[in-house]
Amino acid sequence: MLTIKEYVKAATIDEAYDLNQKKTNCICGGMIWLKMQRKNVQTIIDLSGLGLDKIEEREDEFEIGAMVTLRDIEENKALNDYTNGAVKESVRHIVGVQFRNVATVGGSIFGRFGFSDVLTMFIALDSYVKLYKGGIVSLEEFAKMPKDRDILMSIIVKKQPLKCVYMSQRNTKTDFPVIACGLSLVGDTYKIVLGARPAKAAAITYKKDESMDIKEFAEKMGEAAAESFDFNTNMRASAEYRKHLAKVIVKRACLKMEGVY
Amino acid sequence: MIITVNINGKNVTEDIEADLILLDFLRKHGCYSVKRGCETSNCGLCTVLMDEKPVLSCSMLAAKADGKNIMTLEGLQKEAEEFGTFVANQGAEQCGFCNPGFIMNVIAMFREYENPTDEEIKEYLAGNLCRCSGYEGQMRAIKKFMAERKGAK
Ligand code: FES
Ligand code: FES
Numbered sequence: 001m002l003t004i005k006e007y008v009k010a011a012t013i014d015e016a017y018d019l020n021q022k023k024t025n026c027i028c029g030g031m032i033w034l035k036m037q038r039k040n041v042q043t044i045i046d047l048s049g050l051g052l053d054k055i056e057e058r059e060d061e062f063e064i065g066a067m068v069t070l071r072d073i074e075e076n077k078a079l080n081d082y083t084n085g086a087v088k089e090s091v092r093h094i095v096g097v098q099f100r101n102v103a104t105v106g107g108s109i110f111g112r113f114g115f116s117d118v119l120t121m122f123i124a125l126d127s128y129v130k131l132y133k134g135g136i137v138s139l140e141e142f143a144k145m146p147k148d149r150d151i152l153m154s155i156i157v158k159k160q161p162l163k164c165v166y167m168s169q170r171n172t173k174t175d176f177p178v179i180a181c182g183l184s185l186v187g188d189t190y191k192i193v194l195g196a197r198p199a200k201a202a203a204i205t206y207k208k209d210e211s212m213d214i215k216e217f218a219e220k221m222g223e224a225a226a227e228s229f230d231f232n233t234n235m236r237a238s239a240e241y242r243k244h245l246a247k248v249i250v251k252r253a254c255l256k257m258e259g260v261y
Numbered sequence: 262m263i264i265t266v267n268i269n270g271k272n273v274t275e276d277i278e279a280d281l282i283l284l285d286f287l288r289k290h291g292c293y294s295v296k297r298g299c300e301t302s303n304c305g306l307c308t309v310l311m312d313e314k315p316v317l318s319c320s321m322l323a324a325k326a327d328g329k330n331i332m333t334l335e336g337l338q339k340e341a342e343e344f345g346t347f348v349a350n351q352g353a354e355q356c357g358f359c360n361p362g363f364i365m366n367v368i369a370m371f372r373e374y375e376n377p378t379d380e381e382i383k384e385y386l387a388g389n390l391c392r393c394s395g396y397e398g399q400m401r402a403i404k405k406f407m408a409e410r411k412g413a414k
Binding site for chain 2: 093097
């Protein structure tokens with residue numbers, strides 16, 4: 001059970017950061033995962049008064065505030081036009097609308113959860129996190145960093161000519177994925193991201209080979225991805241099953257990108 | 262801490278504990294339609310509207326609702342009754358336990374989409390679990406309701 005002694009809606013980022021330095025204090029995003037933990041929190045720090053709930057589009061980037069909800073990114077036209085609907089696809093299977101109206105992008109990314117569709121999706125893009133003290137760090141790096149007491153302020157997605165696709169496999173609708181795949185293509189290089197292995201999302205790159213038939217190429221890329229990542233077993237799926245799914249999902253994502261799946 | 266929440270059109274001010282969950286706050290103020298089903302953010306039974314958007318009241322601190330407008334089924338009697346008749350006529354409920362959360366989310370859906378497609382309906386309501394009906398009756402009720410509404414226009 002979660003117990004909380006005090007609730008503070010921070011008036012400034014500075015205040016939030018200072019409060020967050022105490023180990024018994026805690027930042028809350030949507031609070032969905034936090035609530036399910038057995039934890040005694042002295043002070044819960046709410047960032048919702050800091051204007052971090054906006055999605056801004058600039059000429060060369062998007063900036064998504066940490067308190068933007070999953071529903072907001074699902075509905076954001078510019079972000080979905082840019083990603084050809086992949087962002088929507090990455091969140092629309094997460095429980096239900098009521099859940100996505102509460103869960104925040106910052107909470108999903110900062111938590112670096114293995115099952116995170118959001119982390120998998122954004123690593124596939126050229127994404128960065130803006131940390132209050134740590135500055136701007138690539139999301140791929142951030143995913144590997146140990147958790148500290150900094151504050152995640154926003155996610156920055158650099159725009160570039162790209163194609164991208166998101167796919168996931170779930171044992172049952174609205175459950176966590178048993179494999180999640182974000183695929184992007186910039187120039188002749190694919191970035192293949194696999195999450196829910198069940199370890200958290202990680203990426204590899206793979207060169208496009210125009211000389212091959214697309215179906216044959218997709219098959220090869222799927223096989224290469226399945227060999228490059230490590231997979232494990234948990235209550236939802238075995239390592240062997242995940243490895244098989246990875247091969248198929250990467251192949252399908254590649255074909256979908258070319259409009260042949 | 263002291264919070265003021267507008268519940269179904271009435272401002273309620275109260276000194277609350279920091280870890281009071283919105284669901285308990287609402288029940289304390291007479292909104293017994295708001296129920297706890299799973300408490301793991303999965304079933305949708307505790308759905309209420311916060312500033313017009315459906316949210317899970319089991320997964321939110323009451324403190325987060327400070328300054329917000331909350332609507333529960335108690336405040337939406339007319340809309341709920343209108344649609345509820347279709348649910349009953351289609352045999353779309355058996356034990357009825359899921360009903361309050363389901364109706365709240367259907368109301369939210371119709372505020373967002375005038376004419377949702379089957380796919381949009383399924384997706385919008387995916388977070389409202391029902392252990393009895395198999396969802397077919399619910400789908401029929403929604404479609405009959407939409408058809409009737411269209412005819413009335
Ligand atoms: S009780 Fe809130 S989602 Fe089940
Ligand atoms: S009618 Fe029984 S849970 Fe839905």
